[in-house]
Amino acid sequence: MAADAVVSRELKSLQEELSASRREHPSSPADPVSVSAGTAPQTRQLEDTADEQQLHGTVGRFIEAITEFLEEAEKNVSAHPAAHVIGGIVVGILIGRLVGRR
DSSP states (O other), rough: HHHHHHHHHHHHHHHHHHHHHHHHHHHHOHHHHHHHHHHHHHHHHHHHHHHHHHHHHHHHHHHHHHHHHHHHHHHHHSSHHHHHHHHHHHHHHHHHHHHHTT
């Protein structure tokens, strides 16, 4: 449960940083190539908005997947705590032996 809180705080801080960055740098003016080609700056802004919306959707799905994974892992660990502790010890021993050989 504590891991969920940490991940949630980290995701929230990333979202706040992204929002602050957007406020500092509003959509950039159209590049000279598109203006000289006759493309209106509004078209570029619409494309940027569509890209941002797609990015928001992708980030949202990613956050949901992480949250779901953490909830499922927490349920699994709480259902079989001894097995996870033993598995962690075995993995630690194997890593220790591999690192010790070098």
